[in-house]
Amino acid sequence: MRANTRHRVIPILFLAAVSASAGAEVMLPAVDLVRAAFEHYRGAASFGSMRMTIHRPGWERTQEMDAWTRGDKDAVVIITAPVRDRGNGTLKRGDQMWTFNPRINRVIKLPPSLMSQAWMGSDFSYHDLARSDTILVDYTHEIVERIQDGGHTVYRVRLTPRPDAPVVWGTEELLIRDDFVVLEERYFDQDGRLVKTLVATEIEMLGGRLLPRVSTMVQADDPERFTRVEYLALEFRDAMPDRYFTEAFLRNPRD
Amino acid sequence: MNLTIAWRNLWRHPRRTLVILLAVIVGVWAMVFYAAFIRGMMADMLRQGIANLTGHVQVQAPGFFENPVIDARIRDVATVRDALGSLLPEGARWTSRLRTGAVVRSPHGAYGVTLVGVDPAAEHGMSFLADSVTEGSGLANAPHGLLVGRALLVKLEARTGHRLVIDAQDASGQIVSRAFVITGVYRAQLETTEKQLIFCRRETLQRMLGVGGDVSEFSIVLPAAEESPAVARTLRERLPESAFRVLTWREMIPFVGAYLDSMTVYALIWNVIVFVAMAFGLVNSVLMAVFERVREFGLVRALGITPFGILGGVVLETACLLVVGAAGGSLLAAVTVETLGRTGIDFSAFSAGTEYFGLARIVYPEAAASDYALAAGTVFVLGLLVSLYPAVKAARITPVAAMAHV
Numbered sequence: 001m002r003a004n005t006r007h008r009v010i011p012i013l014f015l016a017a018v019s020a021s022a023g024a025e026v027m028l029p030a031v032d033l034v035r036a037a038f039e040h041y042r043g044a045a046s047f048g049s050m051r052m053t054i055h056r057p058g059w060e061r062t063q064e065m066d067a068w069t070r071g072d073k074d075a076v077v078i079i080t081a082p083v084r085d086r087g088n089g090t091l092k093r094g095d096q097m098w099t100f101n102p103r104i105n106r107v108i109k110l111p112p113s114l115m116s117q118a119w120m121g122s123d124f125s126y127h128d129l130a131r132s133d134t135i136l137v138d139y140t141h142e143i144v145e146r147i148q149d150g151g152h153t154v155y156r157v158r159l160t161p162r163p164d165a166p167v168v169w170g171t172e173e174l175l176i177r178d179d180f181v182v183l184e185e186r187y188f189d190q191d192g193r194l195v196k197t198l199v200a201t202e203i204e205m206l207g208g209r210l211l212p213r214v215s216t217m218v219q220a221d222d223p224e225r226f227t228r229v230e231y232l233a234l235e236f237r238d239a240m241p242d243r244y245f246t247e248a249f250l251r252n253p254r255d
Numbered sequence: 256m257n258l259t260i261a262w263r264n265l266w267r268h269p270r271r272t273l274v275i276l277l278a279v280i281v282g283v284w285a286m287v288f289y290a291a292f293i294r295g296m297m298a299d300m301l302r303q304g305i306a307n308l309t310g311h312v313q314v315q316a317p318g319f320f321e322n323p324v325i326d327a328r329i330r331d332v333a334t335v336r337d338a339l340g341s342l343l344p345e346g347a348r349w350t351s352r353l354r355t356g357a358v359v360r361s362p363h364g365a366y367g368v369t370l371v372g373v374d375p376a377a378e379h380g381m382s383f384l385a386d387s388v389t390e391g392s393g394l395a396n397a398p399h400g401l402l403v404g405r406a407l408l409v410k411l412e413a414r415t416g417h418r419l420v421i422d423a424q425d426a427s428g429q430i431v432s433r434a435f436v437i438t439g440v441y442r443a444q445l446e447t448t449e450k451q452l453i454f455c456r457r458e459t460l461q462r463m464l465g466v467g468g469d470v471s472e473f474s475i476v477l478p479a480a481e482e483s484p485a486v487a488r489t490l491r492e493r494l495p496e497s498a499f500r501v502l503t504w505r506e507m508i509p510f511v512g513a514y515l516d517s518m519t520v521y522a523l524i525w526n527v528i529v530f531v532a533m534a535f536g537l538v539n540s541v542l543m544a545v546f547e548r549v550r551e552f553g554l555v556r557a558l559g560i561t562p563f564g565i566l567g568g569v570v571l572e573t574a575c576l577l578v579v580g581a582a583g584g585s586l587l588a589a590v591t592v593e594t595l596g597r598t599g600i601d602f603s604a605f606s607a608g609t610e611y612f613g614l615a616r617i618v619y620p621e622a623a624a625s626d627y628a629l630a631a632g633t634v635f636v637l638g639l640l641v642s643l644y645p646a647v648k649a650a651r652i653t654p655v656a657a658m659a660h661v
Contacts, residue, residue: 095430164399166420166432168360189362190417 030141030157037180038136045070045240046207049080049232054123057224064232066253070240078253091250100250107247123196123217123227138165139172153178169195181210194220207234261571268544275540276580279634282533283584284591286630290522291592291622292600297515298621301480303444304508306383308352308371308452310474311483313507314339314490317500319471320507323369325355325424328469331498335473338493344486346478350377351470353460357423359403359453361411368407368453370421372460381476383443384454391415391439394456400438404449408440415440425464433463480504522626526633533634534641541573542645552649553657562650569649573642574635581631588630592622 028036046069053062064081078089087102097110138161145156157174161167170190175183185198196219200212211234218226243249265272305311314335319327329335332351339349353372358365375394379385384402394400401419403411413419418434425431435455443449461468477486483503490501505512545552552565599617 161418161434164434166422166434168362168418168420170362187362190413195362 030143030155031136033143033155033176034141034157034159034174035136037176037182045237046234047237047240048207048234051230051232053228053230055224055226055228057222068240068244070245074240074245076245076250076253078250089250089253091245091247093245098247098250100247107250123219123225134165134167135159138162138167144173147175149177154183179210181212183212196220202230206231207236209236257568257571258575261568261575264544264568264572265575271540271543272576275536276576276583278533278536279577279580279638280583280587282529283581283630283634284588285529286522286526286633287585287588287622287626288591288620289525290626290629291588291596291620292618293518293521294623294626295596295618295620297511297518299618300511300514301504303383304511305476305480305504306381307443307448307508308382308384308474309504309507310349310381311477311480311504312475312487312490313502314473314475314494315471315500315502316498317496320500320502323354323356323471325426325464325466325471328353328466328471329473329499330469332468332470335494335499338490339473339475342486342489342493343475344477344482347475347486348377348381349473349475350374350381351457351473353457353464353466353469354471355423355460355464357421357453359407359411360420360422361413361417363412364410366407366410366450369451370423370460371452371454372457373454374457381474384441387441387443388439389442391437393439394454397436397438398456398459399433399435400455401435402439402441402454403437404452405440405442406446406449407453408437410450413437421463423464426466431463431465522629523633526630527637530633530637534637537573537576537638538641538644541569541642542648544572545569545645545649548649549652549660550657552652553654553660556652556657557654565652566643566646566650569646570639570642573646574639577635577638581634584634585627585631588622588627592620595620 047067048069049064049066051062051064053060062082063079063085065077065079067075067077069075073092073094075092076089079085079087087100089100091098091100098107099110100107139159140162142158142160143155144158147154147156155174155176155178157176159172159174161169161171169187170192171188173184173186173188175185177183181200181203183200187195187197189195196217199216199218200214201216202213203210204213205211206213211231214228214230216226216228314329316327316329329351335351343349351374355370357368357370359368359370373384373394375385388402389405392400394402401421403413403419408414411419415437417437419437420432420434422430422432441449441454443452457470461470475486477483483505487501487503494501555565556562596619599619601617603617
């Protein structure tokens with residue numbers, strides 16, 4: 001199960017990419033605002049290393065990992081620390097996932113049922129991470145508020161799922177800054193109760209782009225339950241060869 | 256003549272006789288009532304098992320029973336339909352369902368379930384489903400409605416009108432996801448059922464999984480469970496084994512069948528236990544009746560009665576006692592079973608425990624004629640056997656020994 005944690009990387013990269021282009025003051029319709037942000041992410045390839053902290057009222061666990069991504073479909077994540085977990089990895093290619101555990105020296109293809117489960121230890125679910133362009137397709141978008149924050153305008157965009165879209169949330173809200181940094185993503189259930197919030201902080205230049213260095217998913221009912229992911233390093237590449245997204249690389253990740 | 260004497264002898268000590276009579280009555284009552292209780296429980300278990308989407312007979316694709324995946328489905332639906340139409344006995348009902356493993360998701364959780372596509376109208380009288388909807392309108396007018404068990408709904412923190420997302424594997428092996436709206440909530444006897452099964456319309460599921468008109472199972476409910484093997488045999492002859500598998504309820508829920516079969520044995524064991532307890536009292540009181548009449552037995556021996564005559568007399572006395580006791584016990588049991596059979600015995604206070612065994616919350620005892628016969632028979636036959644001991648003792652008394660007896 002631990003392997004699934006690597007997928008937390010994806011939204012972080014998504015957020016990162018979304019905020020990658022520093023736009024001017026815009027007056028876009030809501031859907032275009034979201035699309036504009038999303039388009040900047042699409043197609044990018046990246047290599048990053050990050051530290052993930054799962055915090056609970058009684059305990060806390062920290063892992064470090066390397067991640068290679070290409071577009072919003074392909075990703076491979078390998079744990080580098082602590083030593084106990086080193087070498088555990090997950091590969092995502094399209095809709096399929098594999099995990100590798102060095103102790104049993106075996107690559108296991110994850111059954112689809114497992115992929116739709118929330119990962120047990122953390123506050124990210126697989127569906128939080130694998131959403132790709134569903135954020136454009138499955139929702140209707142509406143700017144409900146413009147907030148002046150220092151020199152920036154922050155748009156509060158409400159996302160309402162289309163009736164038959166496979167989305168569990170009642171509504172979602174995005175806080176998008178006018179330079180396309182997504183500051184916050186709020187998930188509401190169908191009674192309008194806030195369930196969890198993804199907060200982006202420490203926005204700075206990373207890999208040549210303006211990105212949130214730290215992203216935290218917090219459970220609304222208990223602020224002591226959160227998962228924090230912070231970038232230690234990040235670089236963007238124009239392309240990433242196929243060999244990274246193979247089972248062989250998962251077993252033996254030599255960059 | 257002998258009978259009259261035996262009857263009078265019995266009532267020379269009315270209190271002693273009444274006490275032992277009471278023991279026999281209570282014993283017979285306990286035997287019959289236990290059998291009736293078990294029988295009621297088993298009948299309910301069978302009813303529940305059949306209603307739990309099992310039916311008396313099912314037609315499935317080969318391999319579906321062992322591994323219920325979407326690939327193991329009946330593709331030739333028309334053949335089964337024709338066979339059922341022409342071969343089923345009067346009064347039989349059937350419906351078809353499509354089942355698949357699925358994951359149901361809400362904002363508060365994701366759980367593995369079995370999604371069953373049903374024809375809501377046809378489920379009436381076939382399964383528990385039709386009578387179990389406690390909230391909402393069910394599936395009747397909602398193409399993308401979902402019927403969810405109470406317990407699962409609590410886990411998902413959802414209620415009627417909310418959306419749930421279902422992920423399942425379609426015919427081509429791809430994962431398909433779709434939003435459904437909760438249009439009904441059902442209660443089942445067992446909480447595990449509520450957590451395991453969710454229902455939608457069959458056509459909706461067929462479209463979602465891209466299986467055309469294919470189904471997983473045809474379920475048949477017969478007027479009587481006993482007809483199952485015969486019906487299954489006829490269907491097996493018509494439907495080729497390569498494409499279809501015909502199963503009876505005994506094959507689908509074997510533990511219920513095993514319980515039913517062992518019921519008579521349980522009842523017999525219980526009867527023997529009750530009888531052993533009763534036998535000590537019986538032997539004791541007959542023995543006392545013999546010992547206090549030593550001089551009397553000596554006298555009648557001297558008058559020319561054979562030892563066998565004496566033995567017969569004592570046994571006849573016991574027989575009178577047993578007949579009256581068995582009749583009284585049966586009568587008492589009949590009254591109890593009749594009353595409780597109407598009101599039921601409520602176990603809901605212990606439902607958490609009984610559910611574990613798959614038992615009902617309310618048990619309606621029902622006694623068969625054989626239960627009475629078995630109880631009365633056990634008491635009478637074994638009672639006579641144990642009374643032989645004091646009877647033989649009485650038969651051995653000689654006039655000389657009796658005179659010496661004080």
